[in-house]
Amino acid sequence: MSGHGSGDLRLSSVTKSFESFTAVDDISLTIPQGSFFALLGPSGCGKTTTLRMVAGLEQPTIGTIHIGDADVTSLKPYQRNVNTVFQSYALFPHLNIIDNVAFGLRQRKDGDWKRKAQEALDLVELGHTAKKKPPQLSGGMQQRVALARALVNRPDVLLLDEPLGALDLKLRRQMQIELKRIQSEVGLTFIHVTHDQEEAMTMADTIAVMNGGRIEQLADPATLYEKPASTFVANFLGQSNLLPAEVVSEGGAAENGVVTVRTRDHDDIAVAAEHLPPGIRSVWVGVRPEKLRIGDAGRNRLRGVVTDASFTGVATQYLVRLPWGKELVVVQQNDGSGRLPVGENVTLSWDPGQEFILDQAQDADAGAEIDDE
Amino acid sequence: MSGHGSGDLRLSSVTKSFESFTAVDDISLTIPQGSFFALLGPSGCGKTTTLRMVAGLEQPTIGTIHIGDADVTSLKPYQRNVNTVFQSYALFPHLNIIDNVAFGLRQRKDGDWKRKAQEALDLVELGHTAKKKPPQLSGGMQQRVALARALVNRPDVLLLDEPLGALDLKLRRQMQIELKRIQSEVGLTFIHVTHDQEEAMTMADTIAVMNGGRIEQLADPATLYEKPASTFVANFLGQSNLLPAEVVSEGGAAENGVVTVRTRDHDDIAVAAEHLPPGIRSVWVGVRPEKLRIGDAGRNRLRGVVTDASFTGVATQYLVRLPWGKELVVVQQNDGSGRLPVGENVTLSWDPGQEFILDQAQDADAGAEIDDE
Amino acid sequence: MSDAAVAVPPPRRRVRRNWVPYALLAPGLLWLVVFFVVPTVSLVSQSLQTGDVFNGYTLTWNVQTYVDALGTYWPQLLRSLVYAGLATVFTLLLGYPLAWFIAHRSGRLKNVLLVLVIAPFFTSFLIRTLAWQTILGNGGLLETTMGALHLTWLLHGFESFLGLVNLGTGNQLLYTPFAVVAGLTYNFLPFMVLPLYANIERLDLRLVEAASDLYATPASAFRRVIWPLSLPGVVAGTLLTFIPATGDYINSVLLGSTQTVMIGQVIDSQFLRVLNYPLAAALSVALMALIITFVTVYVRRAGTEELV
Amino acid sequence: GSKGTNATATGGAKPSAKAATDLSDTDKLVNWSNWPEYIDVAESGGGHPSLEEFTKKLGIKVNYTEDYNDNDEFYAKVRPLLAAGEDTGRDTWCSTDWMVARLIRQGYVQPFDLANIPNHGNVDGSLKDVEFDPGRKYSLPWQSGFAGIAYNPQATGGRKIESVDQLLTDPALKGKVTLLTEMRDTVGLVMMAMGKSIAKFTDADFMAAIDEIKKAKEAGQIKGFTGNEYTKPLASGDTAACIAWTGDVVQLQADNPKLGYVLPSTGCTLWSDNFVIPALAKHKKNAELLINYYYDPAVMAQVVDYVNYISPVQGTKEILTKDDPTVAENQLIFPSADTLSRAQVFRGLSEAEETKYTQAFQSVVTG
Amino acid sequence: MSWLRRHAVRIVGLLVMAYILLPNLVVLAYSFNKPKGRLNITWQEFSLDAWLNPCNSPGICSSVGLSLKIGIIASLTATVLGTLVAFALGRHRFRGRAGTNVLIFMPMATPEVVMGSSLLTLFIALGVGTGQTTILIAHIMFCLSFVVVTVKARIASLDPRLEEAAADLYASPAQAFRRVTLPLVAPGIAAGALLAFSLSFDDYIITNFNASPSSVTFPMYIWGAAQRGVPVQVNVIGSVLFLAAVAFVGIGQLLASGRQRARA
Numbered sequence A, B: 001m002s003g004h005g006s007g008d009l010r011l012s013s014v015t016k017s018f019e020s021f022t023a024v025d026d027i028s029l030t031i032p033q034g035s036f037f038a039l040l041g042p043s044g045c046g047k048t049t050t051l052r053m054v055a056g057l058e059q060p061t062i063g064t065i066h067i068g069d070a071d072v073t074s075l076k077p078y079q080r081n082v083n084t085v086f087q088s089y090a091l092f093p094h095l096n097i098i099d100n101v102a103f104g105l106r107q108r109k110d111g112d113w114k115r116k117a118q119e120a121l122d123l124v125e126l127g128h129t130a131k132k133k134p135p136q137l138s139g140g141m142q143q144r145v146a147l148a149r150a151l152v153n154r155p156d157v158l159l160l161d162e163p164l165g166a167l168d169l170k171l172r173r174q175m176q177i178e179l180k181r182i183q184s185e186v187g188l189t190f191i192h193v194t195h196d197q198e199e200a201m202t203m204a205d206t207i208a209v210m211n212g213g214r215i216e217q218l219a220d221p222a223t224l225y226e227k228p229a230s231t232f233v234a235n236f237l238g239q240s241n242l243l244p245a246e247v248v249s250e251g252g253a254a255e256n257g258v259v260t261v262r263t264r265d266h267d268d269i270a271v272a273a274e275h276l277p278p279g280i281r282s283v284w285v286g287v288r289p290e291k292l293r294i295g296d297a298g299r300n301r302l303r304g305v306v307t308d309a310s311f312t313g314v315a316t317q318y319l320v321r322l323p324w325g326k327e328l329v330v331v332q333q334n335d336g337s338g339r340l341p342v343g344e345n346v347t348l349s350w351d352p353g354q355e356f357i358l359d360q361a362q363d364a365d366a367g368a369e370i371d372d373e
Numbered sequence C: 001m002s003d004a005a006v007a008v009p010p011p012r013r014r015v016r017r018n019w020v021p022y023a024l025l026a027p028g029l030l031w032l033v034v035f036f037v038v039p040t041v042s043l044v045s046q047s048l049q050t051g052d053v054f055n056g057y058t059l060t061w062n063v064q065t066y067v068d069a070l071g072t073y074w075p076q077l078l079r080s081l082v083y084a085g086l087a088t089v090f091t092l093l094l095g096y097p098l099a100w101f102i103a104h105r106s107g108r109l110k111n112v113l114l115v116l117v118i119a120p121f122f123t124s125f126l127i128r129t130l131a132w133q134t135i136l137g138n139g140g141l142l143e144t145t146m147g148a149l150h151l152t153w154l155l156h157g158f159e160s161f162l163g164l165v166n167l168g169t170g171n172q173l174l175y176t177p178f179a180v181v182a183g184l185t186y187n188f189l190p191f192m193v194l195p196l197y198a199n200i201e202r203l204d205l206r207l208v209e210a211a212s213d214l215y216a217t218p219a220s221a222f223r224r225v226i227w228p229l230s231l232p233g234v235v236a237g238t239l240l241t242f243i244p245a246t247g248d249y250i251n252s253v254l255l256g257s258t259q260t261v262m263i264g265q266v267i268d269s270q271f272l273r274v275l276n277y278p279l280a281a282a283l284s285v286a287l288m289a290l291i292i293t294f295v296t297v298y299v300r301r302a303g304t305e306e307l308v
Numbered sequence D: 001g002s003k004g005t006n007a008t009a010t011g012g013a014k015p016s017a018k019a020a021t022d023l024s025d026t027d028k029l030v031n032w033s034n035w036p037e038y039i040d041v042a043e044s045g046g047g048h049p050s051l052e053e054f055t056k057k058l059g060i061k062v063n064y065t066e067d068y069n070d071n072d073e074f075y076a077k078v079r080p081l082l083a084a085g086e087d088t089g090r091d092t093w094c095s096t097d098w099m100v101a102r103l104i105r106q107g108y109v110q111p112f113d114l115a116n117i118p119n120h121g122n123v124d125g126s127l128k129d130v131e132f133d134p135g136r137k138y139s140l141p142w143q144s145g146f147a148g149i150a151y152n153p154q155a156t157g158g159r160k161i162e163s164v165d166q167l168l169t170d171p172a173l174k175g176k177v178t179l180l181t182e183m184r185d186t187v188g189l190v191m192m193a194m195g196k197s198i199a200k201f202t203d204a205d206f207m208a209a210i211d212e213i214k215k216a217k218e219a220g221q222i223k224g225f226t227g228n229e230y231t232k233p234l235a236s237g238d239t240a241a242c243i244a245w246t247g248d249v250v251q252l253q254a255d256n257p258k259l260g261y262v263l264p265s266t267g268c269t270l271w272s273d274n275f276v277i278p279a280l281a282k283h284k285k286n287a288e289l290l291i292n293y294y295y296d297p298a299v300m301a302q303v304v305d306y307v308n309y310i311s312p313v314q315g316t317k318e319i320l321t322k323d324d325p326t327v328a329e330n331q332l333i334f335p336s337a338d339t340l341s342r343a344q345v346f347r348g349l350s351e352a353e354e355t356k357y358t359q360a361f362q363s364v365v366t367g
Numbered sequence E: 001m002s003w004l005r006r007h008a009v010r011i012v013g014l015l016v017m018a019y020i021l022l023p024n025l026v027v028l029a030y031s032f033n034k035p036k037g038r039l040n041i042t043w044q045e046f047s048l049d050a051w052l053n054p055c056n057s058p059g060i061c062s063s064v065g066l067s068l069k070i071g072i073i074a075s076l077t078a079t080v081l082g083t084l085v086a087f088a089l090g091r092h093r094f095r096g097r098a099g100t101n102v103l104i105f106m107p108m109a110t111p112e113v114v115m116g117s118s119l120l121t122l123f124i125a126l127g128v129g130t131g132q133t134t135i136l137i138a139h140i141m142f143c144l145s146f147v148v149v150t151v152k153a154r155i156a157s158l159d160p161r162l163e164e165a166a167a168d169l170y171a172s173p174a175q176a177f178r179r180v181t182l183p184l185v186a187p188g189i190a191a192g193a194l195l196a197f198s199l200s201f202d203d204y205i206i207t208n209f210n211a212s213p214s215s216v217t218f219p220m221y222i223w224g225a226a227q228r229g230v231p232v233q234v235n236v237i238g239s240v241l242f243l244a245a246v247a248f249v250g251i252g253q254l255l256a257s258g259r260q261r262a263r264a
């Protein structure tokens, strides 16, 4: 508790190597105090390792970590005002639930620990389990206890390592709201690791997408989704239709802010000039499935055949095969309009500006295939 | 293996009590051979217990279980041609991955176990981990091994207890496709427990929604979603806007197949006569968030103020407050149309027939609140 | 910034990692070094001396003592290993079901049963072993009970069987190798049951269910899942049983005969009666060396080095 | 360790035992180690009446410890202390003749101050001048006894067992015979049965006896070699016949009068366990006063009446004839001259002999 | 038949339990014997005499007292030292770890006569008089290994993430040890201590070498007495200690489960 700072969390050129393997590779970022920051990335990309370094459970091989002005890099975990909700819960099996939650408070000699711990437990709707032991609770309940145990300390930085993974949808949504409420009320800095993208997008102010120990892109959720900086981000966050195309306008010159590119099938597509990275002629034109409308309402049109339709409740997802074989994913909200049968010929359309454009030098499948360590 | 039947799986009046507590309460259902069946329901509702009885790991207190014509109720687990992917994986820590996968094959003296196990492992993209031990794999990888270990036996019935819970979205979608492929190719019967509703809806032929040990509704995904039989199902599956209303047409008489009901705010709403349960005058009119369009394109219209907007990638979710205080959830696909700012006055509209109607005697919040045992 | 970044050594951690284990070890190891290693070193030196107790000994590096000792007493040494081995197998066969029973089937009685396993120690083992004389002896409890049940034929049959397999004389239970092995088994059972229990209690029964789900009958689930997972407990238990049982001789003295002499008896007699200290020391050193070698190989083979 | 043992490398001339400053007058205490159940016990089971009386009379407390189970074991326990010139914590104990010989030879025991033992003259005539301690300067007998043959008729099928021959060869006794770990008793009886004298024998005689025992053992005749613990199996019948010490069997006969005890016609051993005072004993005088006390025939009579061994003190018989005639008439407790004529005393052994014979005997015992 | 199969473990377990307890039952039975002569060898008649006067046999109760005292001190000391060693071995990688492991096993592999006599030689060389202190030293030494093996097994099963969680919740290493590690390892430590106490309380051979006539332990007393047939009081005291241990835990268990029921 001594020597902790309060303020922005700053990682400077942080690298962590385990013997020959580099789990986290030269990460620098600043997380403003009181913001909700999310880390996304495939399994094994270094998310947990990054959190562990912030918590002090792991020493960076290179680099420094500051909270406010204080360099906490070599502070012991118990000297940092940082708490973690562990991916594996790590509840103390010999202590009952209330004592688990009160652990940090009592460690800091908080006289009011009883009331505070009970409150935190009530918050996660587990007030009635205070006297039980961890093994008597279901996985979801244990996860909520872990959450309460960390929250109750009101740390400067709260690290959440997939804190809601074991909860069912309803409960997860409700906990998300609680977390968000606490965060904005108390002004804690949250760093949240999750594999629920919707969770990251709705909750976080800023999201960092990690890949192989590095940060691929760091932005607010909307930018990340609508202007992914790489095919990896485009594919990892939501679904993307990537069409290979060549810029055909002379010198990439724009007409009314629009540039024409040509697909392999010799369809011309108009894209926003501002989206086109300068100096590149071979591009991926990326269109999100929900931007593709069935019908010819948009200016860019492609024809194809429906090969698959699946109902997901809110929406229906179609696969549409283009004449040259490429399959596009199309999502259509179930707002009452009729569903298309498989085999139907359809026109897909969208307007210029709804796309994003990436350099064709990048691998179109990055982030879409399985990526085992 | 001796004495197992092959054919439809039939549970007849199955009940399971633990001392005084009834975990599964008089369930009867038939699952046709080769179908993909999903069990949904809140934590502790008896899903795992049901699977365990099918697997033979638990004896029903009352009732029988048949596979085809054979009564398997009292057969030992190892005598049933049923395999399980356990919620907790239950990998054998002392065996390496390939031996884990080959366990069942070798138990049945399958001479070709080596090849088959390796194939199954390749299928879940873990061929390269054959010689590792389970603790060396990440949670998601372990889950895939558990999947391979069950699949490789090609059982009559495959029980999947949240088999994809630890995987990130990308991987989960890919595994879903694989599972579906195997199921339709091999013609196994799958019983799938999941808390990912989208997963249940896209994969299952039939879904049973359980609550408190009983089946609340059993139907195909679209029916379940669009014609929920209870407020519990309506709320548990996706989001629902439930508007209390009274039937005003004399004797509930229909005009052009449409009946008018009146909300608390004296707004008249037209609903499809066929949706109205006979003999009931106080109703819940349910409208899914994606059915509500912003603007007055539909015949039923309500006015309100946007109080919240959140971006989820594919769509944006709005909260719209009606004059009498009720907040409605509205989902709008991000197809490129502009986003509404908070505070904007909007008209929401939908057409008659897009609603579902339930008896107002039911609790509007059933299935929406947290439900601890 | 990157300059500053490079300069982040975690020196304090390194240092701590180095001295902590030694600090933890120090008191215990010091104790062992002073009160075990020093005497053992002098024991080894004793085994290499010549002379006698009345005229004193000198260190002559006389290895011949070892040759003589092993040449003369290898049968007793071998017998000790065999008896201890048999007792270890029996403690395992009996202890495993008991440990399982206590761990998974005894409900609230668990702690009481655990104490019942260890509580006999509080009644001196000498009295308990003497009680075995009362039980197994002529006209003892066993014979009387069997007689009352008209099962004397069974007892005699068993005695004859023991005679056939060289574990008995064919006409009695007491004072036979059988009695010695039974006594060893009895005396060392708690040493087997406790570590087994500790292991089995932690065993994840869901794995057994998984095996059964994968067509394993109870027998093959045991062989392929339960047994391999209990190995650490089995190894600890067999070591705690086998090692002391090899050097034990009270059971042989009280329950055995002149045909069951174990190496401990020989060492005892050489030490206390013959006063041939070098020979006794040589036999002790040989026994210790043998056991250590055996244990090392065994633990390696069982692949549980880290666990024991 | 070599350090301790090297200190014994005195060899040659008899070393003399060191005396400590005697604390007797200030510290009214005496430490006495003795064999188990070798002293009178009150009917109620409480204490030892003769000891209590001693304390009452002289004001000297007795620390009576029954930790002398066996000559060899006891020697092994105290030898390192004696060799290192340290106090053993005991002021007196009772060692068997041959052990006394060894202790004297090694200079581990102190000569008595006979002035403190005026009763020493009461020692039985036959025990006054023994080869290992002429004139009883270092030792005085506590109890004497025979080693003979005991049997349980229940286990022998009612037959009497009267000879060493029967013990070693009778097939009816196979596996039900115990011999003593006391070499002199066991080998002694066998040698006498082979017609040799144990007061005067050669290496060859000894080894022949050893061979005889070995043969019996290898034939499975001998169940075991025991210390004092032979009594229990004898009483229960697990042992059919054994070499046994008189007093023990007489005591057993109180429970089971059918038990037989025979002094074989070929000869039995006669031995004594003797008080000695070890080097550096802190309460030498008190020990001497204790010995003197027990050399009062009235006191000794009280002990013998209980332990049923042979009294080394003159005048005991007379007292018991009055008080407990059955004891006084028992040939095993108060043997007649005729009985005594069957008994022989094992001759003293040189160090070399002792080592050689013990090794040979032990190689049978633990072979 | 199927009943038999279902209850096989229970049946075998109870039979083995009976095997373990049978001698104690015999000891208990003979504690009610009234020997006709002086020896408690064969059953004569029922009596409560010995139970009414358990200390009646000279020296018996003081020897029990001494054994209890030595047992408690030795097991506590060995438990502390052994637990530290177990933590070092179970939680740290360091140079000399393999050698330490062998050193831990060696005392168990040493025959008791050898250990007893060579220790005595050492004490003499050091000029330490035998007595309670030397017995204690010896007991601590041979109990140590058993404690280490038992505690280490428990430590091996401990989840290191729990200590990290404690550190994350502001517990210094010492505090984390006291509030998390120690309670979790406690059952292993308790088992080790119990084992150590039993070993110390029951040791004869090593004790006999390093004792003095003023430090006669209960096993030494029995050993002497057993040469001639054990006095009935020994059966009484053996039974009392046995029953006390069982009752102690049994009552504790009853109280605990009573508390649990009250809570539920």
Ligand SMILES: Nc1ncnc2c1ncn2[C@@H]1O[C@H](COP(=O)(O)OP(=O)(O)OP(=O)(O)O)[C@@H](O)[C@H]1O
Residues within 6 Å of the ligand: A018, A021, A022, A023, A041, A042, A043, A044, A045, A046, A047, A048, A049, A050, A087, A373, B138, B139, B140
């Ligand atoms: N102690 C360690 N020793 C060696 N390698 C390690 C260690 N800890 C982590 N790693 C490796 O570092 C990489 C990053 O691990 P990390 O746990 O940070 O992943 P993650 O992003 O949290 O993954 P997940 O989503 O599966 O939890 C992995 O490849 C892992 O194998």
Ligand SMILES: Nc1ncnc2c1ncn2[C@@H]1O[C@H](COP(=O)(O)OP(=O)(O)OP(=O)(O)O)[C@@H](O)[C@H]1O
Residues within 6 Å of the ligand: A138, B018, B021, B022, B023, B041, B042, B043, B044, B045, B046, B047, B048, B049, B050, B087, B373
């Ligand atoms: N062995 C048991 N003894 C007593 N109660 C049990 C037992 N097994 C399950 N239960 C109870 O039965 C109920 C149903 O449990 P089950 O595991 O089937 O739930 P579930 O639907 O699988 O929940 P989840 O989604 O959390 O896995 C729970 O309330 C649980 O506490």
Ligand SMILES: NCCCCNCCCN
Residues within 6 Å of the ligand: D035, D036, D037, D038, D096, D182, D184, D185, D228, D245, D248, D271, D272, D273, E228
């Ligand atoms: N119970 C006392 C027995 C004493 C025996 N003394 C042994 C002398 C052997 N020759």
Ligand SMILES: [Mg+2]
Residues within 6 Å of the ligand: A047, A048, A049, A087, A161
């Ligand atoms: Mg992680």
Ligand SMILES: [Mg+2]
Residues within 6 Å of the ligand: B047, B048, B049, B087, B161
């Ligand atoms: Mg479940």
